[in-house]
Structures are given as C-alpha cells and as structure tokens.
Amino acid sequence: MGDVDARALSALRWTLGGMNSPSYDRAPSPKLRRLLAPGGFLTPLLVSRALCGIELEAHLRPKDEVHLYCGLTRLVSSGRGRGANVWIKSHKAYATQTCAHLLIRPGRAKEVDQGNYLRDEWTSDESGLDRALNVFLEGVKVEERQKKEGAIQAAWAQTREPWIAFDKEAAIAYPSAEDRKRQLSGAFAASVNKAREQLFALALWQRSLPNRRNHWAMPPKPKTRLELDQLAVDALGNLVLIEIKDATASQQTVYYAPFQLLQNVWEWHRALIAVRASVQELLDARIELGLSPSNVPPITGGLRAVIAFGEEECSKEVKRRYSEVLCIVNELLPADVRPIETWSLVHGRPVQAP
Secondary structure (H helix, E strand, C coil): CCCCCHHHHHHHHHHHHCCCCCECCCCCCHHHHHHHCCCCCCHHHHCCCEECCEECEEEEECCCEEEEEECCEEEEEEEECCCCEEEEEEEHHHHCCHHHCCCCCCCCCEEECCCCEEEEEEECCCCCHHHHHHHHHHHCCCCHHHHCHHHHHHHHHHCCCCEEEEEEEECCECCCHHHHHHHHHHHHCCHHHHHHHHHHHHHHHHHHCCCHHHCCCCCCCCCCCCCEEEEEEECCCCEEEEEEECCCCCHHHHHCHHHHHHHHHHHHHHHHHHHHHHHHHHHHHHHHCCCCCCCCCCCCCCEEEEEEECCCCCCHHHHHHHHHHHHHHHCCCCCCCCCCEEEEEECCEEEECC
16 A cells, blocks of 8 residues: 555545544554664664563554553653654653653753643654663653552553453544544443443442441443553454453442443444454554564454453452442343453462452
8 A cells, every 4th residue: 555544544444434433543654654663763662671660561542653651651652743853742740850851852842732741853864862762761750650550551461361452541532522422322321321220229228238338439420431441352353351450449449340341341342343443453553563462363353341450459348349340230241242351460470250
C-alpha cells in the first residue's frame, strides 16, 4: 500500500460499515513506523528499560502517537510535527525536572494541553535524542504509587502465559459522545442494568443487618466512558479483556470489580465485529516494531474476561463479597463469553483462583 495511512484504511472500513461504527485506530502510519523502525529517530523510545524496578512500556496511540509509560503514568509522548519535525511532550511534573532539560529544552518548550504539559520540537535529522532520553529516564522522579499499582500493571504486561498483553488503557472510540452514549445504552440495556439492580438489592440487604462489618457500599452507576487496563491475546486467538486491581485498594473497588468488567465485556461484545481488524492492525504493527513477540497468534477467537490481582491478598470479607458479586455478574455475561476468570501473581507467576 506504500505510504497510504493505516488510519485512512480504517476510515474507509468505517464508511463501508456505517458512519456510526465504533473504532480502535491505534496502528501507526507508515511515516511513524519509519521513525520507530531500527535506526529511526524515535527508536530510543522502544529500548527496553526499567525505572524504580518497573519495566517501561512503549505503546502506540491514536492520532499517530507513541507513549512511554512507567506503570500508570505516561512519562513521554511523541508524534510527527510539520515537515521533518518530531514533537516530544511530557507532563510538567516531569518536564520541569532538571533531568528533562536536554529532552524538553528550556526556551524552546511550549505549554500545551491547558498548560499541563511542555512540548518541544526536534527535527528528525538532529542528533542527541538518545542521550537526552537516557538522562531523563535515569533521573526522573515519579510518584510513590507507581511503585505499587504501577508495578502490578507492569508485571502483568511482562507475562507470556496464559496470554500476551499488547495494549493498555484500551478505550473504544465513537464518532461522538452522543454516539457513545447511545451505543453503550444499547449494550447495557438488559444485562448491565439487571446486574446493578441485583447488586443494589444485595447491598441494601447487607446494610440492613445489625453487624456493622456487613456494611456494603452501593454499586456504582454504569459508566459513560469505559477503559480497560489491558488487552491481550491467548494461545487460541481469543481477545482477553483484563481489569487489573490492587487487592489492598479501597474495598468497594475490589469487590465490585466484576461489575466494572461486565460493562467492558458488553461494550467489546457489541463492537468486536467493527474493531477486530483495527485491533489486529495494532498487534501486527507491534510485532513488526519488536514491541510484541513474533509468535503471538492472530485475533481470530472470541472474548475472554479476566480480573488480575498482584501479589498481595485482600481480606476474607472482601473475598466473600467479591465472590457474591462475581456470581451475579457471571449469570449476565453474553452467551458466548465464559465466566470471568480471577488471577493473581504468586511469586511473580500467574495463578488462577479455583
């Protein structure tokens, strides 16, 4: 296809499939691929590195961007500017640290995104990006929570069995906010709303008991914008939808996790036909750039839903509540989706709960 933009092909499929179709266009254009290919200007972003013991992750993003993450936080964003220019951006919390002065140069950086980020422009024939990025990543200070919540996410990103993760912060796109609201309403109309009604009744009953330890939080309302922690593919080519939780986080976020994932499952179940090809394009691009293993199976199967925890365990009471919520949710999954699986890390290895 030469230099035909991958997103233009996705737009054509969208037109043929209906203007209101959801999309998942994260595959890079040919020009960005060349910048990320071996010897390309942005290749330093793809080098395997660790920060605070957390493996950094490079991810391809909409609007022809590449982002470098440390756990939950994005350290650097980059994309093509005008002509031969390439822009580099970081949040002020990182861009104003001394270690960033070679990467986002004082006097050249501009405030963007409501003043929260600093952005510098490089030309693709400039030298010094590799050194500037090394100095930045060797000295940057991130929030303490990245060493906990972020480490759990990074650990799951590094696993190769029972699935291989290839994207994070996975959010299906819609032509407009109104389209998103309408299509999610269609996906949720029966099962998600029914699940919330049952969980609401369960929480009310538990709150009526005299033992204060039985106090349940009320279930959250269905969300109007959904995001998955990770997308993965398993050995059978199933698309794995993964919600990652810190077992020591607030109790209600742990025991209501199955309900949160139920919403994602129904959204992806409804959108899968429309987005399967573009998700595969993203995976193919990652394999081409060395970001994902070459032996990853193509996404030819159905959906698989997973809640994944880290090494630490929640209390017995939270486990009990989680099981009750999970039981309700599993009865309301799409007919062709197996019950939600629960996994945790034990000495760094994934283990499925019985």
